[in-house]
Amino acid sequence: MVRQTTLARAFVRLADTLVSDFDIVEFLHGLSTDSVEILAAEAAGVMLTDGRGGLRLIASSEERMRLLELFELQGAEGPCLDAFSSGRSLQAGAADSRIRWPVFAPHAAEVGFQRMCAVPLRVRTDIVGALNVFRGSDVPFTDDEMAIAQAMGEVAAIALIQERALREHSLLTGQLQAALNSRVVIEQAKGMLSEYLNVTVSDAFELLRTYAREYNRKLSEVAGEVVDRTIPSAALTSRPG
Amino acid sequence: MLDDGRRARIVAAVSDRDSAAGVAGLMQRLCLFAVDQMDLSGCALVLMSGADASVLASAGPHARTVTTLQMELGEGPCLDAYASRAPVLLPDLSATNANRWPAFAAAALAAGVQAEFSLPLSVGRSGIGTLDLCRDTPGMLSADHLSDALVAADIARDAVLYQQYAPGDTGLAQLLETAGSDRIVIHQATGMIAAQLDETVPNALARLRAAAFASGRSMYEIAQDVVERRVRFDE
Numbered sequence: 001m002v003r004q005t006t007l008a009r010a011f012v013r014l015a016d017t018l019v020s021d022f023d024i025v026e027f028l029h030g031l032s033t034d035s036v037e038i039l040a041a042e043a044a045g046v047m048l049t050d051g052r053g054g055l056r057l058i059a060s061s062e063e064r065m066r067l068l069e070l071f072e073l074q075g076a077e078g079p080c081l082d083a084f085s086s087g088r089s090l091q092a093g094a095a096d097s098r099i100r101w102p103v104f105a106p107h108a109a110e111v112g113f114q115r116m117c118a119v120p121l122r123v124r125t126d127i128v129g130a131l132n133v134f135r136g137s138d139v140p141f142t143d144d145e146m147a148i149a150q151a152m153g154e155v156a157a158i159a160l161i162q163e164r165a166l167r168e169h170s171l172l173t174g175q176l177q178a179a180l181n182s183r184v185v186i187e188q189a190k191g192m193l194s195e196y197l198n199v200t201v202s203d204a205f206e207l208l209r210t211y212a213r214e215y216n217r218k219l220s221e222v223a224g225e226v227v228d229r230t231i232p233s234a235a236l237t238s239r240p241g
Numbered sequence: 242m243l244d245d246g247r248r249a250r251i252v253a254a255v256s257d258r259d260s261a262a263g264v265a266g267l268m269q270r271l272c273l274f275a276v277d278q279m280d281l282s283g284c285a286l287v288l289m290s291g292a293d294a295s296v297l298a299s300a301g302p303h304a305r306t307v308t309t310l311q312m313e314l315g316e317g318p319c320l321d322a323y324a325s326r327a328p329v330l331l332p333d334l335s336a337t338n339a340n341r342w343p344a345f346a347a348a349a350l351a352a353g354v355q356a357e358f359s360l361p362l363s364v365g366r367s368g369i370g371t372l373d374l375c376r377d378t379p380g381m382l383s384a385d386h387l388s389d390a391l392v393a394a395d396i397a398r399d400a401v402l403y404q405q406y407a408p409g410d411t412g413l414a415q416l417l418e419t420a421g422s423d424r425i426v427i428h429q430a431t432g433m434i435a436a437q438l439d440e441t442v443p444n445a446l447a448r449l450r451a452a453a454f455a456s457g458r459s460m461y462e463i464a465q466d467v468v469e470r471r472v473r474f475d476e
Contacts, residue, residue: 166365169364169365169402170364170365170367172364172402172403173364173365173367173369173402174367176288176290176369176401176402177290177291177367177369179417180288180289180290180293180295180417180421181290181291181293183417183421184290184293184421184424184428187425187428187429187432188428188429188431188432188435188442189432190429190432191428191429191430191431191432191433191434191435191436191468192432192433192435192436192442193432194429194432194433195432195433195436195437196436201429201468227432227435227442228441228442233436
């Protein structure tokens with residue numbers, strides 16, 4: 001029987017992450033512990049894609065070493081990998097597991113897990129990982145429970161995808177602004193140097209490039225320091241020989 | 242933008258699979274689309290950073306009027322839209338609210354611009370530029386056109402951002418090269434003036450702008466004189 005208040009609280013917590021900064025590991029740890037409580041399970045964990053078709057454990061409901069090892073094994077075979085690559089939820093009891101995952105299943109049994117389910121963390125075609133939940137006895141997850149697990153997986157995926165987009169966007173805008181600014185400052189430095197050193201603007205450019213190369217620095221950084229006079233223009237005159 | 246239908250329609254209108262022009266072509270077609278569909282006399286897509294503005298694409302008789310005026314005067318609705326990341330909508334430049342930018346409003350009216358709308362291109366907390374629309378008659382954009390314009394701004398912003406990582410496509414780099422090329426002379430002149438007056442670069446820029454304003458010539462013209470050593474600021 002699913003506890004309604006816990007469920008409500010879990011969804012509010014998930015929704016919260018959509019509007020504020022959050023820590024991924026902490027977030028997924030919360031998702032794991034909530035799943036255990038809501039789905040009357042023993043343990044849970046979340047694996048995320050490493051970007052190359054593989055999965056990595058990011059958080060689990062507890063730090064038990066044997067649980068962690070179990071997730072390690074899922075790199076090659078297991079419920080998370082199946083849910084992730086198929087994009088579909090699944091569950092399996094002890095017997096089914098041995099057939100589906102002959103290497104993984106015995107280890108799960110050893111730890112005491114008799115039934116497991118996995119749901120993809122997915123928004124439309126974007127699948128970023130999987131949530132894996134374990135029970136200590138072979139009691140199948142009901143349709144309602146699977147639906148709840150799936151919904152939690154979806155909301156978690158939205159939060160993760162949004163966070164990834166924000167991170168990428170900040171990186172991209174930062175780079176764009178830097179590219180725009182560096183072009184300006186390089187031209188300003190060329191002008192300033194050509195005036196102070198009484199050389200042509202293209203000679204000034206050569207001096208900037210030589211200096212940057214010699215001191216192994218970025219051209220735009222050197223230009224910036226010439227412009228704010230951190231580097232005196234005289235320092236860029238070509239040396240004899 | 243949750244209205245997928247609107248975005249899909251606009252993307253279809255500005256797509257050209259046969260075009261080899263890449264990002265530059267897309268930007269240009271967005272501006273042309275806006276001018277055609279929204280009864281505009283000018284539209285410009287402008288990238289901005291703290292230091293400068295680069296026009297990526299423009300269309301219409303007033304294509305560059307508004308951008309140029311703002312860079313000359315150092316003030317204007319586009320600069321504000323970029324800095325605040327909020328749209329600035331001026332359906333009538335002769336009305337009182339345009340007095341936020343007295344020099345700009347007067348100059349724009351003198352150039353035949355009667356209404357101006359600036360939509361920021363922004364990503365999260367950062368702005369990267371604006372989509373600027375103007376008209377030679379006063380009047381507000383219809384709600385439909387405004388929505389289209391907002392979506393067009395999103396399309397442009399996304400194209401710029403993701404082009405940075407398009408493998409093997411130097412389209413954006415080339416676009417930035419070309420977009421900024423008309424201001425190179427101004428930046429070089431600013432550096433020279435700063436050296437001549439032993440001043441900071443922002444002060445040198447202010448001096449250049451003041452000289453242009455006082456003489457009725459453009460900053461570009463004065464900058465050319467400086468770079469070609471016909472004029473010095475320390476004489």
